[in-house]
Amino acid sequence: MMLSFLKVPDVPHYWLRNGQVPLPMLADNVLSRPWVKPWLGSHGRQIGGDRRLFGSEALVPVDIEICNGMVTALHSAGSAIADIVPALDLHSGLIWPCFVDMHTHLDKGHIWPRSPNPNGTFDSALAAVHNDSAQRWDFEDVYRRAAFGLKCSYAHGTQAIRTHLDAFDRQGEISFEVFQRLQAEWQDKIVLQAVCLVTLDYFMGPPGERLANLVASSGGVLGGVAFMNAGIVQQLDRVFELAKARNLDLDFHTDESLNPDDMALRLVAEAAIRHEFTGRLLVDTAVVCLCSLKM
Ligand SMILES: [Zn+2]
DSSP states (O other), rough: OOOOSSSOOSSEEEEEEEEEEEESOOOOOOOOOOOOOBOTTTTBBBBBTTTGGTTTTTTEEEEEEEEEEEEEEETTTTTTOOOOOOEETTTOOBBOOOOOEEEEEEETOOOOSSSOOSSOOOOHHHHHHHHHHHHHOSSHHHHHHHHHHHHHHHHTTTTEEEEEEOSSSSHHHHOOOOOOOHHHTTTOOOOOEEEOOOOOOOOOGGHHHHHHHHHHHTTBBBEEEEETTTTHHHHHHHHHHHHHTTTEEEEEEEEOOOTTTTHHHHHHHHHHTTTOOSOEEEEEHHHHHHHTTOO
C-alpha cells in the first residue's frame, strides 16, 4: 500500500504502529532493553535484540509511542499496545530522522524560470546568477524565494539547513537581513545557519572586515570561495584571522574549477593547522553547489 503524507492524530499521546526503522538509526541500548521483544529475521527465526544478528542494512519493524511530540517508547511491531490511545498504522512504512541540509543557497533558489543556465556549465551558472542578482535581489525578492525554499524543505522533512548567501557589499546586508527575519520566523521548525559567500580576495580590504562584523552580529559563519590564485595563502590567513578574532566558524567552497591541479582544499587544511584553528571548519565541493542552482 502506497501512503502519501501521514495525518498524525491531533492528540498529545498516540502510537505509530507497524513502521520500519533502519538498524543504524537505533542505539545499542534500545536494542538491548528488556521490553524489546525478539524480532523475526528474514529467515523466519527469532534473532532477539542483538545487533550482530541483523544484517547491517536491516529494517527493524517497530511500534513507537509519541507523547507531546517526543518518542517515549519503542517496541517491536505488534507488541501489546494500550487501546486507550489512538494508533496510526504505517503499513511497514520507513521511519527516518528529519533531514539535515548542510549546504544550500536559499538566495539562489527558484531563479531558474527567469534566469536559466543556458549551457549547464559552472561559468554560465555564475554569470546567470550575477545578472539576476544585480537586477532583482532586493529584500522582498530574496525573502520570497528563500521562504518558499524553507517551506519546501519543511514539507519534505528537513529540520536543519545551512545556507550560503552571496555577500558582496550591499547584497550581504540585504541577504543577512532576510536571513535573520527567516531565522526568527522559522525558529520552532527549522534550525537555520548562514554562511557569507564572497571570493577570498574580498577579505583583504575594509569591506571584508565589515562583512566579518556583519556575520558575527548575525550569528553566522564566515566563508567564501577559495579560487586558486597567486594570493590565496595570504587570503586564507586573513580569513582565519578574522574568524579567530570574532570566534566564528568557517565554511569554504574549494576547487570548483574541475582542474585536477587545484589544491585549495589542501591550502585550507594547512591554514587551519598554521593558525591552530579550534572552531568548526567545513569545506564544500563543486557538486552540491551546481545542483543548488536548480532548487
Ligand atoms: Zn555552494
